[in-house]
Amino acid sequence: MRMAELSRATGVPVPTIKYYIREGLVPGGERTSRNQARYGSAHVRRLRLIRALADHGGLSIATIKELLDAAEDPDMPVDALLGAAQKTVTTGREAGEGPHWDAAAARTAELLDRHGWSDYAGHPAVQGITALLATFYELDRPELVGVLDAYADATKAIAAADLDAVGDAADRAHAVEVVVIGTLLGDALIALLRRIAQADRSRQIFGADRATSA
Amino acid sequence: MRMAELSRATGVPVPTIKYYIREGLVPGGERTSRNQARYGSAHVRRLRLIRALADHGGLSIATIKELLDAAEDPDMPVDALLGAAQKTVTTGREAGEGPHWDAAAARTAELLDRHGWSDYAGHPAVQGITALLATFYELDRPELVGVLDAYADATKAIAAADLDAVGDAADRAHAVEVVVIGTLLGDALIALLRRIAQADRSRQIFGADRATSA
Numbered sequence: 188m189r190m191a192e193l194s195r196a197t198g199v200p201v202p203t204i205k206y207y208i209r210e211g212l213v214p215g216g217e218r219t220s221r222n223q224a225r226y227g228s229a230h231v232r233r234l235r236l237i238r239a240l241a242d243h244g245g246l247s248i249a250t251i252k253e254l255l256d257a258a259e260d261p262d263m264p265v266d267a268l269l270g271a272a273q274k275t276v277t278t279g280r281e282a283g284e285g286p287h288w289d290a291a292a293a294r295t296a297e298l299l300d301r302h303g304w305s306d307y308a309g310h311p312a313v314q315g316i317t318a319l320l321a322t323f324y325e326l327d328r329p330e331l332v333g334v335l336d337a338y339a340d341a342t343k344a345i346a347a348a349d350l351d352a353v354g355d356a357a358d359r360a361h362a363v364e365v366v367v368i369g370t371l372l373g374d375a376l377i378a379l380l381r382r383i384a385q386a387d388r389s390r391q392i393f394g395a396d397r398a399t400s401a
Numbered sequence: 402m403r404m405a406e407l408s409r410a411t412g413v414p415v416p417t418i419k420y421y422i423r424e425g426l427v428p429g430g431e432r433t434s435r436n437q438a439r440y441g442s443a444h445v446r447r448l449r450l451i452r453a454l455a456d457h458g459g460l461s462i463a464t465i466k467e468l469l470d471a472a473e474d475p476d477m478p479v480d481a482l483l484g485a486a487q488k489t490v491t492t493g494r495e496a497g498e499g500p501h502w503d504a505a506a507a508r509t510a511e512l513l514d515r516h517g518w519s520d521y522a523g524h525p526a527v528q529g530i531t532a533l534l535a536t537f538y539e540l541d542r543p544e545l546v547g548v549l550d551a552y553a554d555a556t557k558a559i560a561a562a563d564l565d566a567v568g569d570a571a572d573r574a575h576a577v578e579v580v581v582i583g584t585l586l587g588d589a590l591i592a593l594l595r596r597i598a599q600a601d602r603s604r605q606i607f608g609a610d611r612a613t614s615a
Contacts, residue, residue: 232540232541235539235540236540239536239539239540243533243536264607266603266604266607269603269607270600270603273596273599273600273603277593277596299597303601304597304598304601306601307597307600307601310596310597310600311596312593312594312596312597313597315589315593316590316593316594319457319586319589319590319593322453322457322582322586323582323586325449325453326446326449326450326453326578326582327446328578328579328582330566330568330579331566331579331582331583331586331587333562333565333566334559334562334563334565334566334583334587335590337558337559337561337562338559338562338587338590338591338594339594339598340558341555341556341558341559341591342555342591342594342595342597342598343598343602344551344554344555344558345548345551345552345555345595345598346595346598346599346601346602347551347602348547348548348551348552349548349595349599349602350599350602350603350606351547351548352544352545352547352548354544364540364542365542365544365545368536368537368540368542368545369545369548370595370596370599372533372536372537372545373545373548373552373595374588374591374592374595375529375533376530376533376549376552377552377555377556377588377591377592377595378588378591379491379526379529379530379533380526380530380552380553380556381556381559381560381563381584381587381588381591382487382491382524382525382526382584383513383518383521383524383526383527383556384518384553384556384557384559384560385487385560385563385564385584386484386487386521386524387517387518387520387521387560388557388560388561388563388564389480389483389484389487389564390480392564393480393483
């Protein structure tokens with residue numbers, strides 16, 4: 188297909204497609220004349236992936252390029268690739284200080300230890316967890332820290348399902364797509380399912396006839 | 402304490418505190434003279450709550466005001482209040498169309514049915530779930546739809562822990578704070594714990610010595 192058809196098939200405007208090609212996010216088409224190129228289903232697929240990561244996942248074009256490049260680097264072992272993809276979609280945090288931070292850091296270390304995760308003390312997610320717990324302490328809501336073990340157990344079940352979906356990791360590009368799409372869009376999906384599960388639980392506890400308002 | 406001390410205690414600049422008081426998010430201080438007022442621990446607490454909701458939860462000042470007003474409305478039953486708080490933190494989506502959307506909507510209806518959630522077909526989270534599944538189909542990654550049941554079960558365990566944390570719902574302001582803080586900051590916490598659980602699961606499956614890179 189021509190550029191205009193590629194644009195119609197994906198909903199991505201022609202100037203945006205040209206920009207993605209210039210930036211190396213999308214391969215150029217097969218030249219058919221001096222001013223014409225032909226595009227195929229691989230281009231449609233790549234453009235849809237970029238739009239999903241940018242629109243649903245909120246990733247920058249630079250981050251998307253980094254991920255797509257990593258997926259195409261044949262020297263990177265699959266698990267390192269998955270780790271790199273995963274880190275790209277993990278927001279880092281600076282370490283804090285003060286008594287709330289110290290209490291939160293101690294609680295996070297205990298949690299990692301109790302769940303067999305002490306090897307991951309240096310994972311970028313850990314500072315983020317500590318920052319959230321520090322906020323619970325700062326807001327004087329220590330009871331919120333009590334949900335941690337239930338959350339950790341639930342995320343183990345979620346991660347098992349996630350890695351099953353990664354499936355045959357011999358197909359590298361596939362594995363990275365599933366990790367990135369599944370991680371970013373999965374966060375949103377989990378948050379939305381949690382809303383319904385909370386509404387249902389709230390109805391079980393507080394009221395019988397309020398399904399529509401809860 | 403005076404306004405300047407309140408600012409130091411919370412890290413919120415004086416002009417921002419004045420703006421919150423003008424907008425009704427924070428009660429005024431107790432007047433001690435024509436130009437002076439005294440502030441207490443309730444003001445510190447309220448300011449920290451607003452900052453947490455704005456900074457970690459990404460809520461607008463208008464949304465925060467709506468939530469705080471609902472918490473103070475004595476005519477709203479507790480479960481309706483929790484429902485309102487919960488809806489405020491659920492991003493709505495427009496309905497889509499086309500074969501991907503239709504397949505996703507059918508899959509979402511099946512899911513609600515299978516998990517005893519069919520009363521929640523009108524919940525604002527449902528369109529969002531459908532939109533995410535439609536994206537999985539559009540990206541030709543139907544295997545990602547296969548995680549749904551595991552996610553739904555995991556969110557039931559999460560919601561049970563959440564509602565336990567709500568605790569004594571007779572204290573309305575407390576219940577709303579816990580729902581809003583717990584929901585927004587909880588989403589972030591679950592996402593971060595999921596990263597560690599994924600890294601650990603990936604190591605179990607793909608490699609032995611890669612805890613630091615995974």
